[in-house]
Amino acid sequence: MSAREQVIVEYGHEEGEFYLSQVQRTEPFERNNHYHGTYEIYYLLAGRRYYFIKDASYSVAAGDLIFINKYDVHKTSVLGSPQHARIVMNFSDDFLGKDHPLFRPELLRMFVREPHQFRLKPQEQWHVERLLGRMAEEARRREEGFELSLRLLLTELLLLAARLKAEPADAAEDPLSPVHRKIGQVVKHLNAHFSQKLPLPELSAAFGLSPAYLSRTFKKITGFTIVGYQHLMRVREAQSLLAATDAKIADIAVAVGFEQFAHFNRTFKKLTGASPTRYRKLNRRP
Structure with missing residues (x-):
């Protein structure tokens, strides 16, 4: 870790059953284009970023929630100031428990819909950040039963997202060229x-x-x-x-x-x- 990148929490591996990473950066950073066999949730806490997903570019602002399906190619890059803070989460079908009798397909609906971006209202941001904060704390502390807690919190987050209505970015604020x-x-x-x-x-x-x-x-x-x-x-x-x-x-x-x-x-x-x-x-x- 350097002064240019502060890792707040990191748990697991993005190709594993569950991965969570919270990072703050002050210098330019571009993630290489990639894809993987896990679902990805990206939430921007501060700053702005470009996000290329599948076949479209998105201008992402603080408070935006991004859902990326398994095997969709994606890449982040600098938009304006390089300073930003984000939380990324990856999880597999096994971690979510798709074979569990209580599982419902609508929990994964937002991963196959387009656009991939949710522009959240302030109250929605509060709920999402509360859930992500609890997940980050569980991943950091790793107390008894933390993986079960992560599964429950992830399910709650997905259910919340399934109820959201996608708000398109304001054309006046959208810097996509x-x-x-x-x-x-x-x-x-x-x-x-x-x-x-x-x-x-x-x-x-x-x-x-x-x-x-x-x-x-x-x-x-x-x-x-x-x-x-x-x-x-x-x-x-x-x-x-x-x-x-x-x-x-x-x-x-x-x-x-x-x-x-x-x-x-x-x-x-x-x-x-x-x-x-x-x-x-x-x-x-x-």
Whole structure:
């Protein structure tokens, strides 16, 4: 920990069953683009941030609550002053207890809806910060029964969020530039056609941009090169098919857009840390 970053609370790992982190920063910080197999809740306590999620950029202000679904690509970056404070929470299906008879699907509804951002009213901010504060304290103290308390508080937070109505950001306060919106359109196109060949000259012409400008701006906003983003989308789809189907791995490679099986294997292992065969073995769904 440095003077530029103060970690208030940190518990668990974001790829584990439950993770909570509360941090204050005074210097520029950008989280690398990433995705994971856990749900994420992000609450900005102070400052402003850009948040790129799936295929859209959001201007996030203090008091905004963000919900990110499993495997959605996301990245934070500086907006104005780098000073900010936030709480991030990740949790798995197992931690929430999706198989429990009291579980209700509406508790996860906000993770699949768009936009991903809730602009909370002052009273709603108070309720959310009260719950998050209690969760941070439980994670910090770790007294007997704290994990059960975290589950109960998380359920209460999700129930509160399920009752909220999304308030769109005021257009006069929204600093998203036309460039951010244009890149969002490009990302949506890539998401819809990730298995197809999309040469840069054709892609840039379709959106009225030069190849060099599109490449540079896409990387700046999303954190990915265009080819890197295509590979990520293909591997993400391959992960789903490996876990949920009996299809041959070579057939999956072709289906998601890889022409060479060796290239698929290398790219898959680079992005996931495991070969396709090992990934299927570890993540096979019944």
